[in-house]
Amino acid sequence: xxxxxxxxxxxxxxxxxxxxxxxxxxxxxxxxxxxxxxxxxxxxxxxxxxxxxxxxxxxxxxxxxxxxxxxxxxxxxxxxxxxxxxxxxxxxxxxxxxxxxxxxxxxxxxxxxxxxxxxxxxxxxxxxxxxxxxxxxxxxxxxxxxxxxxxxxxxxxxxxxxxxxxxxxxxxxxxxxxxxxxxxxxxxxxxxxxxxxxxxxxxxxxxxxxxxxxxxxxxxxxxxxxxxxxxxxxxxxxxxxxxxxxxxxxxxxxxxxxxx
Amino acid sequence: xxxxxxxxxxxxxxxxxxxxxxxxxxxxxxxxxxxxxxxxxxxxxxxxxxxxxxxxxxxxxxxxxxxxxxxxxxxxxxxxxxxxxxxxxxxxxxxxxxxxxxxxxxxxxxxxxxxxxxxxxxxxxxxxxxxxxxxxxxxxxxxxxxxxxxxxxxxxxxxxxxxxxxxxxxxxxxxxxxxxxxxxxxxxxxxxxxxxxxxxxxxxxxxxxxxxxxxxxxxxxxxxxxxxxxxxxxxxxxxxxxxxxxxxxxxxxxxxxxxxxxxxxxxxxxxxxxxxxxxxxxxxxxxxxxxxxxxxxxxxxxxxxxxxxxxxxxxxxxxxxxxxxxxxxxxxxxxxxxxxxxxxxxxxxxxxxxxxxxxxxxxxxxxxxx
Numbered sequence: 001x002x003x004x005x006x007x008x009x010x011x012x013x014x015x016x017x018x019x020x021x022x023x024x025x026x027x028x029x030x031x032x033x034x035x036x037x038x039x040x041x042x043x044x045x046x047x048x049x050x051x052x053x054x055x056x057x058x059x060x061x062x063x064x065x066x067x068x069x070x071x072x073x074x075x076x077x078x079x080x081x082x083x084x085x086x087x088x089x090x091x092x093x094x095x096x097x098x099x100x101x102x103x104x105x106x107x108x109x110x111x112x113x114x115x116x117x118x119x120x121x122x123x124x125x126x127x128x129x130x131x132x133x134x135x136x137x138x139x140x141x142x143x144x145x146x147x148x149x150x151x152x153x154x155x156x157x158x159x160x161x162x163x164x165x166x167x168x169x170x171x172x173x174x175x176x177x178x179x180x181x182x183x184x185x186x187x188x189x190x191x192x193x194x195x196x197x198x199x200x201x202x203x204x205x206x207x208x209x210x211x212x213x214x215x216x217x218x219x220x221x222x223x224x225x226x227x228x229x230x231x232x233x234x235x236x237x238x239x240x241x242x243x244x245x246x247x248x249x250x251x252x253x254x255x256x257x258x259x260x
Numbered sequence: 261x262x263x264x265x266x267x268x269x270x271x272x273x274x275x276x277x278x279x280x281x282x283x284x285x286x287x288x289x290x291x292x293x294x295x296x297x298x299x300x301x302x303x304x305x306x307x308x309x310x311x312x313x314x315x316x317x318x319x320x321x322x323x324x325x326x327x328x329x330x331x332x333x334x335x336x337x338x339x340x341x342x343x344x345x346x347x348x349x350x351x352x353x354x355x356x357x358x359x360x361x362x363x364x365x366x367x368x369x370x371x372x373x374x375x376x377x378x379x380x381x382x383x384x385x386x387x388x389x390x391x392x393x394x395x396x397x398x399x400x401x402x403x404x405x406x407x408x409x410x411x412x413x414x415x416x417x418x419x420x421x422x423x424x425x426x427x428x429x430x431x432x433x434x435x436x437x438x439x440x441x442x443x444x445x446x447x448x449x450x451x452x453x454x455x456x457x458x459x460x461x462x463x464x465x466x467x468x469x470x471x472x473x474x475x476x477x478x479x480x481x482x483x484x485x486x487x488x489x490x491x492x493x494x495x496x497x498x499x500x501x502x503x504x505x506x507x508x509x510x511x512x513x514x515x516x517x518x519x520x521x522x523x524x525x526x527x528x529x530x531x532x533x534x535x536x537x538x539x540x541x542x543x544x545x546x547x548x549x550x551x552x553x554x555x556x557x558x559x560x561x562x563x564x565x566x567x568x569x570x571x572x573x574x575x576x577x578x579x580x581x582x583x584x585x586x587x588x589x590x591x592x593x594x595x596x597x598x599x600x601x602x603x604x605x606x607x608x609x610x611x612x613x614x615x616x617x618x619x620x621x622x623x624x625x626x627x628x629x630x
Contacts, residue, residue, distance in 0.1 A: 023328065
């Protein structure tokens with residue numbers, strides 16, 4: 001049984017698990033892990049690759065037909081820097097897809113909503129397919145949607161923290177009112193977190209640290225793949241509503257209405 | 261606004277007494293805390309923490325791997341000049357040290373750079389003494405312009421400059437500046453820096469503020485171990501880092517741990533810091549701050565580096581030469597200090613891979629810097 005495919009900016013994805021490429025102990029292990037994850041969209045930091053070198057260690061290990069590259073702008077601090085980096089990435093990696101990351105705070109890598117909105121607007125006009133990494137801020141998501149981003153990528157918890165859906169209440173609002181796909185990015189530490197996001201109705205999740213830092217990254221990638229599939233299938237199957245309070249008071253509130 | 265009033269609120273002797281008065285209970289509380297304070301840090305660098313070293317190392321390794329993954333950033337120093345108008349009692353380039361002074365030309369800089377490129381380096385650290393007439397802002401600007409087309413990341417460890425100087429150099433590709441206070445003990449600082457611009461304690465202390473105001477991407481702090489009590493000096497480093505992170509929140513930070521090494525005709529360490537103590541400090545920094553980069557140079561021995569690389573360190577140099585022209589132009593010129601780990605970058609990379617770490621050569625792109 002297959003879940004419905006995901007469509008982002010006209011491109012169809014069978015896998016709803018997007019992945020990152022940082023923190024692995026070797027490029028070969030990264031490759032094996034990403035293959036095991038079934039991921040079809042792989043984000044790569046422009047700062048980590050030597051785009052002029054076709055033998056670059058990271059890029060070389062991502063040359064599989066199932067992987068589409070999603071360059072990201074990690075490291076930039078302003079909209080202006082992001083737009084410049086995006087153009088470089090488009091030219092060098094031959095894709096107009098872009099994960100827009102502007103986190104001027106190098107400690108927690110939290111995204112700057114103001115610069116992100118500004119950059120998104122300009123990049124859309126320049127013809128980019130923009131997937132912005134942002135706080136789980138429902139209003140910001142609507143504003144980004146209005147300037148034409150292809151999806152929104154709100155965080156579940158601080159990046160790399162493995163804490164799960166700390167922003168759950170806001171993610172529910174975002175999912176409930178979004179007209180573009182919602183990809184929960186950052187903070188997912190366990191397959192159960194990914195399944196939870198998918199059950200909520202997220203269109204996809206993006207995972208990196210939880211795979212790269214796991215004792216066995218390849219096996220963990222397989223676990224995440226199954227969890228994302230399970231969560232999505234459960235969402236499509238429509239979860240039974242939890243029974244919150246089945247108790248019936250001994251003096252019913254409506255008894256005054258009589259039998260008829 | 262500067263660090264000075266924060267610094268002056270902490271008298272050296274009181275801080276030192278506080279650290280040495282920490283107890284096992286303080287250490288255990290610090291180890292158990294979800295987020296550690298500067299007070300916890302004092303406990304972790306105190307003698308009372310010595311029996312907890314293994315626990316600290318386990319925690320430090322876990323926190324480091326969670327944040328940085330199993331990766332190690334590699335860089336090489338590129339010494340541009342050994343001219344210096346300062347007298348520093350511990351340094352091979354000290355003005356009163358009789359040695360042939362040399363400053364590399366643009367052509368020579370490129371010859372040196374070619375060797376580092378050939379080894380695979382993308383991150384280089386430009387190092388000089390302090391000779392503002394010959395190795396001033398103009399010289400540094402030219403060096404950055406010369407190297408910019410060839411490297412992804414340019415850092416500098418040179419004399420402290422004015423804010424406007426930094427503002428001129430950053431657009432030339434300067435990403436990172438390292439400026440070590442050497443010691444936060446004012447009296448001893450003056451003793452070890454009797455002559456030259458470096459003798460101005462507060463100008464040096466305020467350098468990170470000037471860098472922060474200039475909008476530098478990353479700065480590195482540290483003290484030279486061997487001049488004063490390492491625990492107290494490290495507390496002040498942590499205090500400085502804490503202040504800087506709050507004030508210049510867009511800047512990244514790194515810490516280094518240079519231990520005084522033998523150099524031509526110079527002083528022996530007043531206070532020896534043992535290997536165990538250095539490991540304790542590295543772990544304590546990591547337990548205080550999960551995000552800060554911790555850098556280890558070739559001053560340390562291969563055995564020490566091979567082990568500590570797994571306990572909290574995120575950045576290492578390899579194959580370093582500490583003399584201007586040391587890679588290609590004039591390998592025999594006098595070095596700033598003796599290195600202990602003489603293995604090539606290739607050997608270091610192989611060692612790291614063997615330990616399950618990815619050597620990272622490139623983690624920046626000058627295109628990201630406006």
